[in-house]
Structure formats: structure tokens, C-alpha cells
Amino acid sequence: MVKWEGVMPAVTTKFTKEDALDLVMFQKNIQAQIEAGVHGIILGGTLGEASTLEQEEKEILIRKCVELTEGKIPVIMNVAEQSTKGAIAAAQRAEKSGADGLMLLPPMRYKSTDRETVTYFKAVANSTSLPIMLYNNPVDYKIEVTLDMLEELIECENIKAIKESTRDITNVIRIQNRFADRIKVFTGVDTLGMESLVIGAVGWVAGLVCAFPAETVAIYELVKANRIQEALKIYRWFMPLLELDISPQLVQNIKLAEVATGIGTEHVRAPRLPLEGAERARVLNVIETAMRNRPELPDYKNINSII
Template sequence: MTANTITGSMVALVTPLHGDGAVDYVGLKRLIEWHVASGTHAIVAVGTTGESATLDYEEHIAVIRATVDLTAGRVPVIAGTGANSTREALALARGAKAAGADAHLSVTPYYNKPTQEGLLQHFRVIADAVDLPMILYNVPGRTAVDMAPETTLALAEHRNIVGIKEATGSIERMRDVMARRPEGFAVYSGEDNLGAASMLSGGQGSISVTANVAPRLMSRMAEAALGGNSEEAEHLDGRLAPLHRELFCQTNPIPVKWALHRMGLIGPTLRLPLTPLADFCHAGLEQALGEAGCLDRQ
């Protein structure tokens, strides 16, 4: 894989669970088949939207392997492999490679707040040891550490580090990295409300929560944006805008799992410490789903 091989709408897929908390592999197959049929361009397995923080190592690798098997090469699979321990992130990256993932997504270590030098060393250790394309993931709102553009650009010189998912909420940050990146280094939006703008600015795609519930609209929007059709991309993104907002009325993935259950695709189960969607969010999310045609699975 080269940096620009994986482009478009990449769903940050939820991990469906049975009522007892066990992984629901029948539900996972249902979601994957729907995404492939709906034009989703790649699937991110067991990222943070997939509740990676509460799956143990064996479950984590099993879900990656199942996703690889169920997609059967029809779309690329990006495995979530991030951890705040470099040793754990390295083990997950090795497990993802063994499971057959096409690439892996590694979030900046959370809670322990490494320095920029610590981030450089963390990602280089993993990239040196595992010959699998790595996408960095910067989401300071969840990790309490912000990877500076200069750190990203230094890491971009590594042959196995092929892109970054930027979730700072700043289109200017993404444009800055795009302007200075080495040839072939991909920039993906990690904020659904900036996905269209980032692709129209030269980004390669959106790693999306919204794509969980509106995969066809998201894939059409991404194709328009990547094709430079700003009018069509902005029109479709306007239809998606209420979802971009309401799917974050509480902590992700609480709202998106409620939405998928409302659509009849998965059960409602989350693992503690996540809890069910608060009542005050229901009406707004229901309305957003209806406006985007999701209740008819459009």
C-alpha cells in the first residue's frame, strides 16, 4: 500500500455487542455487508469508535481478524492499534499484521501526556518493528496530548508511516500539514464536520463516525469532494450536517450505537464505563436520522 491507496469514506466501525457484553459477530457481518454494498471505501476495525479501550487483547485481534475475513478483500481494512503503552501498541500492531489488515491506525498515547520527543520515539519504535502501513491519529480532545505539525512531518519521512487522521477540529491544521507533507503522505479528516472541506483542500478522505449510519451518502460526498466537485460535495454534506452534530450530543460511540439500534442493525449494548444515550438526545438524533434518510437505510 502507498499513502494514497486508501481514500474516500472510511467508516470508524462500531463493535456490536450482545446483551452480555460479548462481541456479536453476526451483527459485525451484517454491518460489513451493508457497508460494502453501500460504497464505503474502507473499514476501520476496533478504533476508538469500536470501543477499543474496553476490549481485551484477544478480543481486539479477533475482531480485526473477523473483519478481514468478512470483507474478503472487497475493501481495505485498517486496524486500530493505539495504546498509551508503547509495548502494548507494538503488540497490537504485530497482531494486526498477522490478522491480515491492510494498514493500522495508531492514536497518540493518552493520559500519560508524552512530550513531542516521546511521540517521535513511540511511533518510530512501532514503525521500525512492524512492516505494515501506519496511519497516525491525533485527537487531543480525547488523549490530552496534541501532536505538533512538525512532529507529524518528521514522522512522515518514515517509510511505514503513510498518513495521519487529524481530529483537532482545525481545517487550518490539516491544510498546514498538507502544504508541507512529503509526496504521498495522506491527510484524513477525523472530524465529520470537516470531512468535505478537508478533501476539497487536498485531503485523501474522512475516517468517519457518520458513515456508520449514512454510508451511501458519505461515500457519494467523498467521491464528489475527491473529484473536485465542490457544489455536489457541499450539497451532500449539507444533508449530513445534522448527523455530524447530533452523533456527538454525548460521548462517541454512545449516540451512534443508539442510532444503529434504532435502525435495526445492532443491539444497544455498550461496555462500561459507557452508558446508554440520555433521553434529551433522542429527539434531535431521531430527526437527523430521518432527514438523512437513514431510517430507510439510504
């Protein structure tokens, strides 16, 4: 059973220089996430270079991640397909491969109407027994899941959560005012992570967590414990790194950060290419500056036992 709360990394997919899955580095990163105390793993999202992955590769990643997590935290598979038929097939394959839940995007490439989007989501939800987090990101995908659409969608009992990425954090409050605990709201924008948690988001689907899992979880746990000033101190340090997530080259940026912390490589799958020139120097400067000033973290894992 998926507990829809906490920090859930949208992990990068690790590749070798020969463009095969790098399961050795994948294992190292997942183990670092688990050790830091994340609350779930999301595979095959935008950061996971989903559009370039073969279905067989997705299934390998699910099975490997299920093996590594040992049932301690849920493994969520992203579904981002061009057709309803394709999305249903992907959802069912993910369930068969052992995923504990799904993150579901609206149809890719085609800008569906509200009615088409609702019908699409319902068809996929009704095709699987897995619990589902909807992904609401009209900035990048040009389709918004409105409150009225969500009202229709919660007729599907397995639609449990939403990744809120409209960039309007007051939407966190609007969703909770209308649906209370029926829909669990996650923030999906790194640079609005702490703010969203403070106003009531129950979780954070994060990007820079891929390289800095402990810092991300520490912010979440401190906010949850109402130790806002301590969380803010870490968040201020983190912000230049978090801004690397809101870029078309977020995958390359975050993979460079993973190299710096020793839990990833720079290899991306074409058509993506590693950064070069002035932009590479700029991103490396952000990462190197952060590494030099990396904060000392409180004992956030035992925060509830501290009086």
C-alpha cells in the same frame, strides 16, 4: 497494499445483550459498508469502544473483517495503548491476525512530551511491516503531532498517512504544503468532512458512515468529481447527524442511528450505558427527522463513467 484514500469508517463494535461480540450484526454492517463503496474499514477506534475490548476480541474482529472484505478493501486496526511495550505487542498481534494496516494513537493516559511522542511512534512503526496512519487529535487526547514532529516521523517509511482532527482544517493545507504526497491527509472530524475534502484531504475517517454509508461515500465521490453543489445538498441534510459525532456519547449516538437504518444495535459495553431521558429524546429526534428527509442520491458509484 493499502491505498490511503477515500472513506474509511471507524466502525462500532457490535455486542449482544449478554455483552459478547455480535458477529452476526457486525457482518451485516460491514457488508452494508462494502456495498455502499467504502474504501477501507477501521476497527477498534474510539467508536469501536477499544478501551473496553479484550485483545482476543480485537483479533476475532480482525479475522472476521478480513474474511468479509475478501481483500477488496483494507482492514485497518487501531492501536491505542498506555505503554510503548503494549503498543508494539498490539501492533504485532494485529499484523499476525491479518490486518492490512494500523491507525496509531499517541500514548494513552500519560501526556507525553514531543520527544516522547516521536520516540513512541517510531518504536511502534519500526516493530511492524504494516503501513501506518497516525491519529492527530489534541482536542481529545491532549497531544498534538506538529509539523516538525511529523518531519522526524516520516523517517519511518511505513508511516504513510495522518488522520487530521485538530479542528483547524487549514492544517490539511499546511501538511500538504510541507510534505506533498509523502503523507496522505485524512479528515477525522465529521462536521468538517466535506470542507476538508474540498481543500485537499484525500480521505475521510468517518463516524456517522457507520449508519449512513451511502450518503458519506456519495459526498466523497461528488467532491472528487468537482460536483460540489450536489455534495453540499447531501452534506447540509447530514449536518445535524454529523454533530452527533462530536460528543462524549458519540458511541451511543451513532449506535442509535445504526438501529434506525437497520445495521446495528444499541448495546454498548459498560461503563457506557444507553442514552435515556431528555438526551435520548433529543438524539432520536435528530435521527428521526433525518430519516424522514433522507435525500435521493445520484449514481455516485459510477460517477467517473458519467459524461
